[in-house]
Amino acid sequence: MAPDASYEAGFTSRVWRRRTGQRLHLTPIGAGRTLSLTHAVSPSASSMPQTTIYSAPRTGQHPPPPAVATDQLARLFGRSAALAGVSLRVEPGRVVALLGPNGAGKTTLLRILATSLHPSFGVAAIHGLDVAHHAHAVRQMVAYLPHATGLYDDLTAAENLAFAATLRRLPDAEDRARRALAAVGLTHEADRRVRGFSAGMRRRLALARLLLADAPVLLLDEPHAALDAEGMALVDRLLAGWREEGRTVLVASHQAQRITPLAHGWARLDGGLLVEVGGEGVTGEARSAGRLPEPVGAVVER
Amino acid sequence: MSDELRLAWAIARKDALCELRGRQAAGSTLFFAALVLLLFGFALGPDTRRLAEAAPGLLWLAVVFGGLLTVARLHQLEAEDGALDELARYPVERRTIYLGKALAGGMAVIVLGAVLLPVVGVLYGIDLAPAALPLALTVLLGGIGFAAVGTFYAAVTVRMRAREVMLPLLMLPVIAPLLLGAVEATAAALSGDPFGELGAWLQLLAGFDVVMLLAGAAGYGYLLEE
Numbered sequence: 001m002a003p004d005a006s007y008e009a010g011f012t013s014r015v016w017r018r019r020t021g022q023r024l025h026l027t028p029i030g031a032g033r034t035l036s037l038t039h040a041v042s043p044s045a046s047s048m049p050q051t052t053i054y055s056a057p058r059t060g061q062h063p064p065p066p067a068v069a070t071d072q073l074a075r076l077f078g079r080s081a082a083l084a085g086v087s088l089r090v091e092p093g094r095v096v097a098l099l100g101p102n103g104a105g106k107t108t109l110l111r112i113l114a115t116s117l118h119p120s121f122g123v124a125a126i127h128g129l130d131v132a133h134h135a136h137a138v139r140q141m142v143a144y145l146p147h148a149t150g151l152y153d154d155l156t157a158a159e160n161l162a163f164a165a166t167l168r169r170l171p172d173a174e175d176r177a178r179r180a181l182a183a184v185g186l187t188h189e190a191d192r193r194v195r196g197f198s199a200g201m202r203r204r205l206a207l208a209r210l211l212l213a214d215a216p217v218l219l220l221d222e223p224h225a226a227l228d229a230e231g232m233a234l235v236d237r238l239l240a241g242w243r244e245e246g247r248t249v250l251v252a253s254h255q256a257q258r259i260t261p262l263a264h265g266w267a268r269l270d271g272g273l274l275v276e277v278g279g280e281g282v283t284g285e286a287r288s289a290g291r292l293p294e295p296v297g298a299v300v301e302r
Numbered sequence: 303m304s305d306e307l308r309l310a311w312a313i314a315r316k317d318a319l320c321e322l323r324g325r326q327a328a329g330s331t332l333f334f335a336a337l338v339l340l341l342f343g344f345a346l347g348p349d350t351r352r353l354a355e356a357a358p359g360l361l362w363l364a365v366v367f368g369g370l371l372t373v374a375r376l377h378q379l380e381a382e383d384g385a386l387d388e389l390a391r392y393p394v395e396r397r398t399i400y401l402g403k404a405l406a407g408g409m410a411v412i413v414l415g416a417v418l419l420p421v422v423g424v425l426y427g428i429d430l431a432p433a434a435l436p437l438a439l440t441v442l443l444g445g446i447g448f449a450a451v452g453t454f455y456a457a458v459t460v461r462m463r464a465r466e467v468m469l470p471l472l473m474l475p476v477i478a479p480l481l482l483g484a485v486e487a488t489a490a491a492l493s494g495d496p497f498g499e500l501g502a503w504l505q506l507l508a509g510f511d512v513v514m515l516l517a518g519a520a521g522y523g524y525l526l527e528e
Contacts, residue, residue, distance in 0.1 A: 116528065147384075148387070148388075154324050159316075167309060167312065167392040
């Protein structure tokens with residue numbers, strides 16, 4: 001949808017709220033400055049026919065928000081842009097492969113969506129909730145499998161999962177932990193301390209923690225890493241199961257040939273930019289590598 | 303609130319389990335702190351009166367040294383393999399995470415103080431029995447305050463390369479009032495409180511604990527952000 005006529009330049013969140021009755025969360029771009037709506041809505045927004053992050057229809061009929069949506073999302077580390085203005089939209093219930101070489105920005109994108117990193121510019125939302133401003137609510141909807149397993153070596157496998165279930169306020173923490181362990185083939189290791197686990201077993205246990213969360217949106221970063229053939233097949237089965245259940249999954253992987261048949265759609269990142277989008281359930285604003293959007297470019301080049 | 307306390311207890315229990323089972327178990331910290339007391343004893347010589355006068359200060363210096371190791375280790379175990387990031391991604395308030403970590407740190411420092419008290423009694427020839435209750439209260443309040451500050455600064459330094467140096471550098475100036483209050487309260491308790499000042503020192507410790515717990519809970523969330 002092209003920007004509405006009322007989306008004038010220089011809107012502040014206060015003006016927006018007064019006119020629409022909705023709160024607009026804007027990302028600060030510098031001391032005392034606020035990202036105005038003219039920055040936030042891409043000039044080529046017409047290529048994203050259902051961008052809803054900023055729209056506040058006055059008809060009262062709200063389209064369902066996308067499961068994952070980013071608009072001009074950027075993350076800088078010093079003057080280096082790990083993400084340089086990614087606009088992406090994933091529909092609910094879709095499995096989307098996030099492809100690209102090392103340093104493309106896949107992990108940074110997932111970490112922002114998982115609330116582990118703050119965006120430097122732009123907005124990211126899970127089911128319509130801005131990850132920066134509604135982080136607590138987003139954490140309830142998202143489960144993330146990162147590179148590092150985040151396990152406690154001196155707890156047993158079952159204790160690690162029971163701890164995760166407790167912090168997620170899930171009932172029957174111990175039963176859930178046992179079921180999750182069974183799902184990843186670690187039943188016999190339940191009472192063994194994680195310190196003695198191999199890298200593959202740790203990865204399986206991290207997968208069990210992901211299953212335990214029972215979250216509607218799953219973010220997976222290289223889920224096949226460190227796994228043997230049997231473990232990789234397990235990940236494939238889990239992905240197929242989530243696809244059938246209608247969960248939203250965003251899975252970053254170098255193994256394009258393995259992942260894409262399991263996914264509804266795919267998005268390719270390179271150099272912090274979204275360069276290609278394809279398949280079902282995912283739309284985005286592809287840019288040529290090397291061209292940074294203006295707000296990001298201004299900072300990086302300064 | 304009860305839900306937050308339940309979650310904080312789960313975090314504290316996890317830390318306590320890891321601490322007790324860890325390779326660098328709590329025992330080595332206790333041994334180190336007891337060794338500090340022994341070496342102070344050697345340094346001051348065999349004069350039992352001199353040792354008894356110095357005992358409150360030496361006790362709390364040993365608690366501070368051992369406590370620094372303890373609070374640093376409780377955060378270090380989170381830094382291994384991305385556990386701190388994982389902990390921060392749970393749908394749990396930041397103040398709850400702080401409270402859980404401070405609870406675990408507080409329990410560890412209180413146990414440390416409780417073990418070192420009889421060591422001081424034996425090494426420096428002091429009869430602790432008449433002052434057991436005020437001493438226990440001093441260790442309790444001192445341990446809580448130390449953990450309240452230590453948990454915050456351990457999170458500040460956990461991602462630093464020189465964290466072993468930075469933690470005491472940042473933390474020791476802040477705990478100066480705590481150290482003063484704890485030493486004076488211990489001295490008053492051991493001397494039978496002839497000037498009636500014990501209550502004032504314990505109030506100082508309690509006030510320090512409340513202020514530091516509130517400040518730590520308010521600021522801890524910023525330390526987990528990237």
